[in-house]
Amino acid sequence: MAQGPRENIDEADRRAGPIVLSVDAMGGDQGPKAVISGMAKSAAKNPDLQFLVHGDAAALRPLIAKAKLDDRVELRDCPDVVSMTDKPSNVLRHGQKTSMWSCIDAVKTGEAQAAVSCGNTGALMLLSVMRLRKIPGVHRPAIACLWPSRNPAGFNVMLDVGADIKADPRDLLQYALMGCSYARNGQEVRHPRIGLLNNGTEEHKGRPEMREAHSLISRAAKTADYDFVGFVEGVDIPSDRVDVIVTDGFTGNVALKTGEGTASLIRDLLREAFQYSPLSRLAAVLALTSLKRLQKRIDPRRVNGGVFLGVNGTVVKSHGSADATGVSAAIKLAFKLGQKDFTNRLAARVAEGSVLVEEDNRRSGT
Amino acid sequence: MAQGPRENIDEADRRAGPIVLSVDAMGGDQGPKAVISGMAKSAAKNPDLQFLVHGDAAALRPLIAKAKLDDRVELRDCPDVVSMTDKPSNVLRHGQKTSMWSCIDAVKTGEAQAAVSCGNTGALMLLSVMRLRKIPGVHRPAIACLWPSRNPAGFNVMLDVGADIKADPRDLLQYALMGCSYARNGQEVRHPRIGLLNNGTEEHKGRPEMREAHSLISRAAKTADYDFVGFVEGVDIPSDRVDVIVTDGFTGNVALKTGEGTASLIRDLLREAFQYSPLSRLAAVLALTSLKRLQKRIDPRRVNGGVFLGVNGTVVKSHGSADATGVSAAIKLAFKLGQKDFTNRLAARVAEGSVLVEEDNRRSGT
Numbered sequence: 206m207a208q209g210p211r212e213n214i215d216e217a218d219r220r221a222g223p224i225v226l227s228v229d230a231m232g233g234d235q236g237p238k239a240v241i242s243g244m245a246k247s248a249a250k251n252p253d254l255q256f257l258v259h260g261d262a263a264a265l266r267p268l269i270a271k272a273k274l275d276d277r278v279e280l281r282d283c284p285d286v287v288s289m290t291d292k293p294s295n296v297l298r299h300g301q302k303t304s305m306w307s308c309i310d311a312v313k314t315g316e317a318q319a320a321v322s323c324g325n326t327g328a329l330m331l332l333s334v335m336r337l338r339k340i341p342g343v344h345r346p347a348i349a350c351l352w353p354s355r356n357p358a359g360f361n362v363m364l365d366v367g368a369d370i371k372a373d374p375r376d377l378l379q380y381a382l383m384g385c386s387y388a389r390n391g392q393e394v395r396h397p398r399i400g401l402l403n404n405g406t407e408e409h410k411g412r413p414e415m416r417e418a419h420s421l422i423s424r425a426a427k428t429a430d431y432d433f434v435g436f437v438e439g440v441d442i443p444s445d446r447v448d449v450i451v452t453d454g455f456t457g458n459v460a461l462k463t464g465e466g467t468a469s470l471i472r473d474l475l476r477e478a479f480q481y482s483p484l485s486r487l488a489a490v491l492a493l494t495s496l497k498r499l500q501k502r503i504d505p506r507r508v509n510g511g512v513f514l515g516v517n518g519t520v521v522k523s524h525g526s527a528d529a530t531g532v533s534a535a536i537k538l539a540f541k542l543g544q545k546d547f548t549n550r551l552a553a554r555v556a557e558g559s560v561l562v563e564e565d566n567r568r569s570g571t
Numbered sequence: 572m573a574q575g576p577r578e579n580i581d582e583a584d585r586r587a588g589p590i591v592l593s594v595d596a597m598g599g600d601q602g603p604k605a606v607i608s609g610m611a612k613s614a615a616k617n618p619d620l621q622f623l624v625h626g627d628a629a630a631l632r633p634l635i636a637k638a639k640l641d642d643r644v645e646l647r648d649c650p651d652v653v654s655m656t657d658k659p660s661n662v663l664r665h666g667q668k669t670s671m672w673s674c675i676d677a678v679k680t681g682e683a684q685a686a687v688s689c690g691n692t693g694a695l696m697l698l699s700v701m702r703l704r705k706i707p708g709v710h711r712p713a714i715a716c717l718w719p720s721r722n723p724a725g726f727n728v729m730l731d732v733g734a735d736i737k738a739d740p741r742d743l744l745q746y747a748l749m750g751c752s753y754a755r756n757g758q759e760v761r762h763p764r765i766g767l768l769n770n771g772t773e774e775h776k777g778r779p780e781m782r783e784a785h786s787l788i789s790r791a792a793k794t795a796d797y798d799f800v801g802f803v804e805g806v807d808i809p810s811d812r813v814d815v816i817v818t819d820g821f822t823g824n825v826a827l828k829t830g831e832g833t834a835s836l837i838r839d840l841l842r843e844a845f846q847y848s849p850l851s852r853l854a855a856v857l858a859l860t861s862l863k864r865l866q867k868r869i870d871p872r873r874v875n876g877g878v879f880l881g882v883n884g885t886v887v888k889s890h891g892s893a894d895a896t897g898v899s900a901a902i903k904l905a906f907k908l909g910q911k912d913f914t915n916r917l918a919a920r921v922a923e924g925s926v927l928v929e930e931d932n933r934r935s936g937t
Contacts, residue, residue, distance in 0.1 A: 292775075353836065355836065355839075371778070404733060404820070404821050404825060405824075409658075411736060411821070412736055438824075439824070439826065439827065439828025439829035439831070440828040440829070440835070441832065442829055442832055443833055444832065452825075455770050455777070455822070456821070456825055458770040458771075458804075458805070459768060459770060459818075459825065460825055460826065460829045462804045463805035463808055463826045463830050463833075464829050464832075464833045465805070465806050466806035466807065466808055466810065466830075467808075467809055467829075467830045467833040467834055469806070470869075471837050471869060473721075474865050475841075478858075478862060478865040481861050482860075482861070488854045488858035489858070491850055491853060492844075492845065492851055492855065492858060494847075494848075494850075495844035495845055495847050495848075495851040495854065496844060499841055499844040502840050503836075503837060
């Protein structure tokens with residue numbers, strides 16, 4: 206684990222003092238109440254948190270007052286809301302007065318260090334790309350999610366899980382570089398192990414573009430300071446073989462939702478199993494603490510927060526159906542990334558990575 | 572649920588009397604002992620089962636004798652074994668003396684009604700395609716798996732889970748027709764609901780070829796007598812919204828293994844949770860029956876058996892690491908399909924489906 210001077214970028218002190226998060230209070234399935242409750246949960250634990258809240262001021266003001274957040278919140282009144290069914294292109298054309306637009310713009314102007322929204326993913330991504338612009342050198346931004354795993358950290362990072370349905374080998378290399386930076390800054394993994402998701406671990410497996418991506422990511426490993434473990438399979442996503450799983454947004458989205466569906470089925474079957482007989486109900490009472498511990502490990506609300514990587518600003522997409530616990534997890538993540546000046550670090554990594562890969566390619570004559 | 576005369580195909584009586592299964596006893600991770608034990612388990616429950624067993628006769632004979640299977644088994648001595656790392660193309664060129672080759676050929680000659688192997692999937696698929704040939708009209712054969720679900724049957728069917736990494740819209744339509752036939756004959760679902768796996772359920776989602784496949788499968792629904800529920804997401808795979816999930820082999824393979832990985836992580840965390848304290852260990856004892864019931868529902872051994880669809884013969888691929896319980900599940904499935912003369916029914920469905928789709932296309936002028 207030799208640490209080059211570049212590692213100092215990540216070792217720099219965190220930004221001291223208050224962090225302002227820009228929060229889109231509208232657009233989630235559970236309404237503004239869940240968002241404000243989530244903010245209150247986080248604010249109670251963290252005195253350094255300040256909020257810029259965007260939405261219907263008349264509806265939000267009493268909620269904020271009730272949550273005793275008046276001195277932590279600045280409110281921006283926005284007459285419009287992006288709904289879950291709005292087409293992203295329409296939002297871009299006509300959405301200037303929406304809470305989502307205002308939320309992203311507060312990051313653009315530098316008033317806030319990161320944005321959080323539970324709204325329409327496609328619209329949030331398109332607004333982020335168009336208003337914040339892509340980081341130089343990034344072709345396709347990506348959404349990174351956290352996945353409960355056997356790793357000591359308890360989570361793995363996977364990207365892209367749905368920003369773009371396509372990714373060519375160069376994009377997959379950039380996902381590796383960006384995922385690596387996110388694992389360092391968001392998950393405190395110093396020397397991330399990167400895996401490329403495929404339908405088998407043998408080097409001859411998969412589509413030709415997968416093998417090309419394998420070669421690119423492998424060649425960049427040393428210069429960009431990560432371990433490349435090669436191809437990984439679906440079964441490795443929650444494993445301790447790897448810290449970052451790289452894939453295209455179509456496959457990543459299917460995998461993420463398959464994992465959610467499987468976990469939810471098992472949770473329900475477990476509940477049924479413990480309600481089956483008086484004896485099993487007694488067992489459930491005795492096992493309550495154990496079961497709660499398990500529940501906490503695999504609770505999707507705790508890993509709530511897809512991070513948009515590759516745009517000039519930190520944007521955290523909370524699950525549309527997030528409750529207060531879920532929103533609070535997304536806020537905690539946004540705070541951490543804001544405090545670390547994540548966007549600039551990631552941009553530095555991508556720039557440096559790209560340059561080093563070019564040099565490497567020149568040297569190896571490819 | 573109007574049933575046309577075509578439905579009679581599926582309502583015909585099962586083949587009476589003994590069914591001969593061709594079993595490749597070599598090549599699984601657990602060796603021939605697990606295979607013979609699995610056969611013994613099945614044979615004890617089912618007097619109509621007969622076996623043609625392929626492999627190293629000197630090693631197999633004592634195992635068969637010990638399992639008291641002598642009168643149910645005909646042994647074919649094969650000097651060679653296909654290993655898990657053998658390249659399929661090499662097996663095709665030099666594998667004439669392997670147990671896998673002999674196993675498939677017994678289906679080709681009609682000596683057995685179905686084949687079962689725990690060996691190398693790629694080699695088994697290539698041998699099946701080259702020795703048995705594709706069913707007329709099928710472009711890409713597929714592997715269909717069973718997935719624990721909320722449906723009354725307890726399982727959904729998904730295909731392709733790894734026969735081919737590519738699939739164009741016409742292939743996906745054929746997967747729908749073949750999956751439909753398998754759900755009828757293997758899972759007793761009369762009027763299967765078909766879903767097309769995508770990164771969202773809205774009709775504008777996904778790659779262009781997904782939207783084309785959507786249109787093809789939708790137009791064939793009435794004539795081929797299934798319900799098309801449209802796009803489904805990963806979270807729907809274990810749901811009760813759908814009976815058959817159609818996808819390309821790359822995505823299906825990743826989804827299958829992601830589901831396996833997630834279930835295995837939760838199983839381990841559950842075990843840990845119940846070993847945490849004396850109280851939780853006591854709870855585990857009380858909950859034993861309930862937990863076993865859950866375990867049985869999600870036990871991957873019970874859903875063991877990927878079926879190759881689209882070749883002239885029924886071939887069941889058992890998991891490489893299958894133990895006796897897993898092998899026995901694969902044998903049960905092969906028996907059921909053999910008894911129903913599945914291959915011919917599927918061929919009829921595909922032929923009929925293709926014709927009807929062509930007619931439909933002509934009528935609608937496309």
